[in-house]
Amino acid sequence: MTTAAIIGGGVIGGGWAARFLLNGWDVRVFDPDPEAERKIGEVLDNARRSLPGLSDVPLPPEGKLSFHTDMAEAVQGAAWIQESVPERLDLKLKVYKGLQEACDPGAVIGSSTSGFKPSELQEGALRPEQIVVTHPFNPVYLLPLIELVPTDKNSPEMVERAKEMLSSVGFFPLHVKKEIDAHIADRFLEAVWREALWLVKDGIATTEEIDEAIRMGFGIRWAQMGLFETYRVAGGEAGMRHFMAQFGPALKWPWTKLMDVPEFTDELVDMIADQSDAQSGRYSIRELERIRDNNLVGMMRALKHQDWGAGAVLNQHDKRIKAGAMPSHIDEIEDLSQPILTLSRAVPLDWTDYNGHMTESKYLEAFANSTDRFMELIGCDADYIANGGSYFTAETHIRHLDETHAGARIEVRTQMLLGQGKKLHLFHSMYEGDKLLATGESFLLHVSLETRRPCAPSAEIEAAMAKIAQAQAKLPYPEGAGSSIRKPA
Numbered sequence: 001m002t003t004a005a006i007i008g009g010g011v012i013g014g015g016w017a018a019r020f021l022l023n024g025w026d027v028r029v030f031d032p033d034p035e036a037e038r039k040i041g042e043v044l045d046n047a048r049r050s051l052p053g054l055s056d057v058p059l060p061p062e063g064k065l066s067f068h069t070d071m072a073e074a075v076q077g078a079a080w081i082q083e084s085v086p087e088r089l090d091l092k093l094k095v096y097k098g099l100q101e102a103c104d105p106g107a108v109i110g111s112s113t114s115g116f117k118p119s120e121l122q123e124g125a126l127r128p129e130q131i132v133v134t135h136p137f138n139p140v141y142l143l144p145l146i147e148l149v150p151t152d153k154n155s156p157e158m159v160e161r162a163k164e165m166l167s168s169v170g171f172f173p174l175h176v177k178k179e180i181d182a183h184i185a186d187r188f189l190e191a192v193w194r195e196a197l198w199l200v201k202d203g204i205a206t207t208e209e210i211d212e213a214i215r216m217g218f219g220i221r222w223a224q225m226g227l228f229e230t231y232r233v234a235g236g237e238a239g240m241r242h243f244m245a246q247f248g249p250a251l252k253w254p255w256t257k258l259m260d261v262p263e264f265t266d267e268l269v270d271m272i273a274d275q276s277d278a279q280s281g282r283y284s285i286r287e288l289e290r291i292r293d294n295n296l297v298g299m300m301r302a303l304k305h306q307d308w309g310a311g312a313v314l315n316q317h318d319k320r321i322k323a324g325a326m327p328s329h330i331d332e333i334e335d336l337s338q339p340i341l342t343l344s345r346a347v348p349l350d351w352t353d354y355n356g357h358m359t360e361s362k363y364l365e366a367f368a369n370s371t372d373r374f375m376e377l378i379g380c381d382a383d384y385i386a387n388g389g390s391y392f393t394a395e396t397h398i399r400h401l402d403e404t405h406a407g408a409r410i411e412v413r414t415q416m417l418l419g420q421g422k423k424l425h426l427f428h429s430m431y432e433g434d435k436l437l438a439t440g441e442s443f444l445l446h447v448s449l450e451t452r453r454p455c456a457p458s459a460e461i462e463a464a465m466a467k468i469a470q471a472q473a474k475l476p477y478p479e480g481a482g483s484s485i486r487k488p489a
């Protein structure tokens with residue numbers, strides 16, 4: 001088990017702790033705040049309901065979380081040390097001094113700093129080569145970006161190792177090749193924030209109107225294509241050159257007040273805080289976090305279906321977890337005499353509904369995924385389908401027996417009731433632990449994708465079905481199989 005030490009367990013440290021823990025690392029936290037354990041517990045609750053369901057494969061079993069009053073004890077033996085103390089250079093330097101006296105010289109020390117350059121953090125350190133900027137984005141347990149900013153004191157080998165460890169917990173490490181105050185992303189955030197503060201101060205727009213201007217338009221666009229790709233498209237057929245010719249001159253017009261900073265007078269602070277209360281004060285921060293997480297998970301899972309941007313990163317993480325862990329054919333399954341595991345995952349947030357539990361259409365999705373997996377296991381895989389053979393579902397019957405909720409780990413086990421010639425009759429049972437949640441029965445026909453008509457499957461598929469039929473012959477006919485909704489008496 002790999003261990004991470006979290007130094008400073010506030011908003012960001014808590015997010016790092018959740019990301020490591022839910023990806024199977026042990027996590028040790030050092031934070032002098034007596035409230036740190038409670039706060040991290042609440043961040044973890046949010047992370048548990050949102051992160052595991054982003055994956056379409058089960059994450060590794062959760063690691064062990066411990067809290068330490070001694071920083072030296074927390075960092076000993078840790079492979080990754082993440083510093084997330086407040087944004088004060090003197091404090092960060094003091095923390096490195098203390099922890100470098102106790103930590104493994106081979107460990108990576110990442111700093112969450114929003115703006116300090118890595119050379120400033122390495123100044124006067126015992127082993128500067130160990131310290132690197134790893135700037136995350138809130139919520140750290142969901143958003144993939146880490147700005148990884150090294151200096152020439154960090155060896156290329158150390159930078160590669162850091163990238164590998166970050167990728168292993170699902171991050172997207174963006175290697176910032178040249179250090180600069182506030183890295184890449186915070187320079188944008190700073191520019192946008194300054195502009196927004198002026199718009200409020202000058203009475204042009206309220207905090208709510210500014211947020212609408214972002215989230216109803218370019219904010220959604222940025223989430224999937226960023227700035228330059230979006231503007232390329234906005235240039236029409238002539239692309240980026242046309243866009244620059246048209247909008248380049250505007251950069252010299254008074255479209256921005258970027259270089260001036262409005263003074264944070266009490267009046268401005270009150271105005272913004274009051275407008276923010278009027279806009280969002282009806283929700284607690286934890287409620288807003290959950291609303292944010294629901295929305296992020298929905299958007300990220302949509303991007304996952306497109307295999308695009310942050311969604312492509314999630315797919316790669318799934319592939320990495322799945323590699324080697326799942327059999328690709330029934331010949332690799334040791335015991336075929338029991339129903340076969342065809343789905344193991346956490347319930348995603350976007351699978352739940354207004355009743356606060358997994359919604360009915362998603363049971364069909366889960367059972368359909370199990371059927372796809374069963375097909376793959378008997379040889380009806382992507383190559384087979386590309387060659388013109390597949391299965392069509394003719395009939396499905398689902399029974400809902402118990403409730404389940406976002407983040408719960410579910411498994412589906414599949415018994416083959418008939419697998420002969422073109423006919424395939426499957427009975428899926430969905431569990432959370434030992435609790436039977438639902439059953440799904442499907443009858444499928446093997447088809448030619450050319451004629452769209454039923455036909456016999458390949459000899460390999462016939463053989464695989466025969467092998468399962470023989471192995472599962474002693475299983476009782478499942479309770480509930482072959483049933484239908486009875487006519488009321």
Ligand SMILES: NC(=O)C1=CN([C@@H]2O[C@H](COP(=O)(O)OP(=O)(O)OC[C@H]3O[C@@H](n4cnc5c(N)ncnc54)[C@H](O)[C@@H]3O)[C@@H](O)[C@H]2O)C=CC1
Binds near residue numbers: 007008011012095
């Ligand atoms: N809040 C944000 O949106 C983001 C913040 N960051 C960066 O992350 C770092 C932490 O920021 P937040 O989590 O927002 O601050 P925070 O105030 O929520 O948490 C800081 C934590 O550090 C603890 N702490 C203070 N002195 C300590 C020490 N000597 N040893 C160990 N722990 C100590 C505090 O008790 C507190 O729990 C900063 O460098 C910040 O720039 C990075 C990305 C986003």
Ligand SMILES: C[N+](C)(C)CC(=O)CC(=O)[O-]
Binds near residue numbers: 114136138186189
């Ligand atoms: C406001 N901030 C500078 C602390 C923001 C960040 O550093 C990144 C984020 O999560 O927005």
